[in-house]
Amino acid sequence: MSSETNAFQLEGLTKTYRIGVGQARVREALPPPVDRLVARTFPNWWTRDTFDALHDVTFSAPPGSSVAIVGHNGAGKTTMLKLIARVTAPTRGSVQVTGRIAALIDVLVGFHPDLTGRENVYLLGAIQGYSRKEMRSRVARIMDFAEIEELADTPLKRFSAGMVTRIAFATIAALDVDVLLVDEVLAVGDAAFQRKCVRWLEEYRAGGGTLVFVSHNLGLVRSMTKEAIWLDHGRVVATGPTPEILAGYGTAMERRDEDAQTPAKGSVRSVLAARGMQRWGSGGARLIGVQVGEPSTNGAGVELHVTFEAEDLEEGVICVGFLDETGYEVAAVQSPALRFARGPGSVTCRVAPLPLRPGLYFPTVGILSHDGIVRDRWQLDRPMSILGGPSLASDFGVVSLSSDWTEASFDGNTS
Amino acid sequence: MITRLWRYRELVLSLIRRQYQLRYRQSLVGFAWAILPPLASLFVATVVFHGVIGVQSGKPGVPYTLFALSALVPWTFFSQSLTAGVPSVVGAIAMVTRLPFPRAAIPFSMIGTSMIDLGVSLLGFILFAVITGAGLPITALWLPLLLLIELVLVVGVVLLGSAANVFARDIRLAIPLVTQLWLFLTPVMYPLENVDGALRVLYLLNPMTGIVEMFRQILAYGEAPSMDLMLLAVVGALVTLVIGIWYFAATEERFADVI
Numbered sequence: 001m002s003s004e005t006n007a008f009q010l011e012g013l014t015k016t017y018r019i020g021v022g023q024a025r026v027r028e029a030l031p032p033p034v035d036r037l038v039a040r041t042f043p044n045w046w047t048r049d050t051f052d053a054l055h056d057v058t059f060s061a062p063p064g065s066s067v068a069i070v071g072h073n074g075a076g077k078t079t080m081l082k083l084i085a086r087v088t089a090p091t092r093g094s095v096q097v098t099g100r101i102a103a104l105i106d107v108l109v110g111f112h113p114d115l116t117g118r119e120n121v122y123l124l125g126a127i128q129g130y131s132r133k134e135m136r137s138r139v140a141r142i143m144d145f146a147e148i149e150e151l152a153d154t155p156l157k158r159f160s161a162g163m164v165t166r167i168a169f170a171t172i173a174a175l176d177v178d179v180l181l182v183d184e185v186l187a188v189g190d191a192a193f194q195r196k197c198v199r200w201l202e203e204y205r206a207g208g209g210t211l212v213f214v215s216h217n218l219g220l221v222r223s224m225t226k227e228a229i230w231l232d233h234g235r236v237v238a239t240g241p242t243p244e245i246l247a248g249y250g251t252a253m254e255r256r257d258e259d260a261q262t263p264a265k266g267s268v269r270s271v272l273a274a275r276g277m278q279r280w281g282s283g284g285a286r287l288i289g290v291q292v293g294e295p296s297t298n299g300a301g302v303e304l305h306v307t308f309e310a311e312d313l314e315e316g317v318i319c320v321g322f323l324d325e326t327g328y329e330v331a332a333v334q335s336p337a338l339r340f341a342r343g344p345g346s347v348t349c350r351v352a353p354l355p356l357r358p359g360l361y362f363p364t365v366g367i368l369s370h371d372g373i374v375r376d377r378w379q380l381d382r383p384m385s386i387l388g389g390p391s392l393a394s395d396f397g398v399v400s401l402s403s404d405w406t407e408a409s410f411d412g413n414t415s
Numbered sequence: 416m417i418t419r420l421w422r423y424r425e426l427v428l429s430l431i432r433r434q435y436q437l438r439y440r441q442s443l444v445g446f447a448w449a450i451l452p453p454l455a456s457l458f459v460a461t462v463v464f465h466g467v468i469g470v471q472s473g474k475p476g477v478p479y480t481l482f483a484l485s486a487l488v489p490w491t492f493f494s495q496s497l498t499a500g501v502p503s504v505v506g507a508i509a510m511v512t513r514l515p516f517p518r519a520a521i522p523f524s525m526i527g528t529s530m531i532d533l534g535v536s537l538l539g540f541i542l543f544a545v546i547t548g549a550g551l552p553i554t555a556l557w558l559p560l561l562l563l564i565e566l567v568l569v570v571g572v573v574l575l576g577s578a579a580n581v582f583a584r585d586i587r588l589a590i591p592l593v594t595q596l597w598l599f600l601t602p603v604m605y606p607l608e609n610v611d612g613a614l615r616v617l618y619l620l621n622p623m624t625g626i627v628e629m630f631r632q633i634l635a636y637g638e639a640p641s642m643d644l645m646l647l648a649v650v651g652a653l654v655t656l657v658i659g660i661w662y663f664a665a666t667e668e669r670f671a672d673v674i
Contacts, residue, residue, distance in 0.1 A: 018673075029582030103513070126428075132428075
């Protein structure tokens with residue numbers, strides 16, 4: 001495919017950074033061709049303290065495509081966006097973009113808190129290369145999209161974070177953009193505005209616009225993009241249709257979390273050692289361990305083995321819940337009332353097959369007293385993936401329902 | 416760099432507008448801040464250099480205040496542009512690391528803001544000349560050319576300084592020191608005639624020497640600018656501009672990485 005037909009094309013893209021916090025950057029300060037001369041004379045000094053934030057990435061996207069970049073923190077996602085946006089230049093390789101490009105990497109950038117909403121719209125337009133005249137015809141549309149007409153002449157510092165996001169997105173949406181780069185910003189808006197943005201992005205893509213989307217919110221990634229690039233330590237692990245890539249990425253995330261644990265997989269100790277587990281509660285009873293059964297596939301259900309110990313609590317219940325990638329608790333179940341005896345106890349909970357959309361879910365377990373006060377609760381950072389069979393509809397919704405369909409009938413059918 | 420910057424000229428204007436919209440918000444005397452710095456310097460020059468040290472005006476019949484102010488106006492533009500322009504790229508760190516736009520828009524907007532102040536202080540100078548009865552000589556018509564030469568020099572120094580400051584913050588830290596020393600080593604508060612011998616050669620290598628002397632000639636003395644000063648100033652300014660543009664253009668794509 002020639003570069004003419006691609007919205008953007010990356011070839012052998014490599015970006016090398018030098019680590020040098022808080023020091024004068026003598027090597028970078030040397031302008032070409034002096035730098036090449038110095039690099040040749042002192043090759044050791046020149047390449048010291050470097051790392052590849054992105055290594056040999058080749059990818060191309062035709063117009064109208066929607067591409068997600070997924071990966072852990074530091075995998076090179078933002079570096080890739082910055083290279084496509086030409087915020088920074090590649091060390092090796094090339095970036096070709098056809099048409100106008102706009103980047104929404106951080107909504108607050110380019111905005112000034114003391115300027116009004118309207119003044120900021122003009123400023124953001126200017127930064128993206130639009131004249132005041134070009135922006136004037138768009139301002140009304142922007143204020144309408146952002147739903148802040150009555151606040152257009154109020155300084156931005158009086159706005160909520162959500163309103164600022166709305167203005168930023170609305171401004172970008174009003175520009176004539178062929179390639180749009182969005183990094184994590186949609187997560188700030190409220191649900192209604194998020195839906196509006198998703199709808200706009202669908203229209204934008206239908207009109208031939210190309211979207212590159214970076215987010216840790218895999219739910220949004222799934223609903224917004226058709227293709228994904230999975231990066232790890234600056235290298236491409238895989239590219240392909242978003243659901244497939246997310247499934248692979250999810251499994252890898254689980255495996256990585258297990259690797260980080262102590263060898264006794266699934267044991268009480270291993271869960272306690274899980275990184276970043278959140279724990280809270282008023283005490284009186286405590287959880288000792290949670291074992292989550294093998295990652296379940298759709299239709300197999302899941303088993304959780306919970307060990308606990310009561311101190312001064314006599315009666316209570318154990319709750320088990322599941323959070324999606326956005327932190328929303330999609331389901332919760334509760335044990336019958338338990339009378340606690342002295343010493344550690346244990347209980348096993350078998351959850352029926354979870355009719356959830358394929359994705360990553362995070363179990364949460366708690367001990368509650370009968371008046372509903374949380375005595376001890378764990379929210380596990382170790383995800384549990386639910387992998388469904390490939391289906392078009394699996395991209396949508398929160399739950400997956402089983403359904404029966406009649407034969408299709410047609411009025412004009414004579415047989 | 417220059418063609419890209421021209422496409423983004425609206426951005427430079429927007430940034431200048433932003434500077435101005437923000438600058439005098441929540442300030443008491445507002446716009447007077449544009450004219451206060453040269454007036455304050457004039458006060459110091461008159462009391463200390465003229466009154467205490469006894470420095471005289473470079474031309475008989477021209478009062479010392481007029482003599483000093485005619486050089487302080489271009490000097491203030493120069494030093495303000497440096498003070499605001501050199502740290503400006505680093506100051507816009509968030510924009511530089513996240514948005515693609517020609518980086519030179521930032522220092523240019525700072526110079527543009529100083530130019531507005533220069534316009535105000537030039538009006539102040541004219542007012543001063545009329546009130547004190549000296550009037551404005553016809554040679555003031557040379558002003559646009561001299562302003563252009565000074566602008567060329569300022570753009571060169573600010574581009575070089577603001578780019579270098581990205582790599583080594585020493586540049587910004589050195590600015591107050593450099594502008595102060597540069598002021599004393601430029602015949603702003605005393606005439607060039609007081610400088611003799613080898614030192615005078617050194618003075619003439621400083622492009623600001625020719626610029627302030629010529630401003631003085633056309634605004635206070637009523638003389639045409641001397642051509643030897645003109646030559647030195649033009650060559651000095653152009654060489655600085657070429658170095659500044661070259662260095663900025665050669666290194667700007669690294670700003671986002673090291674800033």
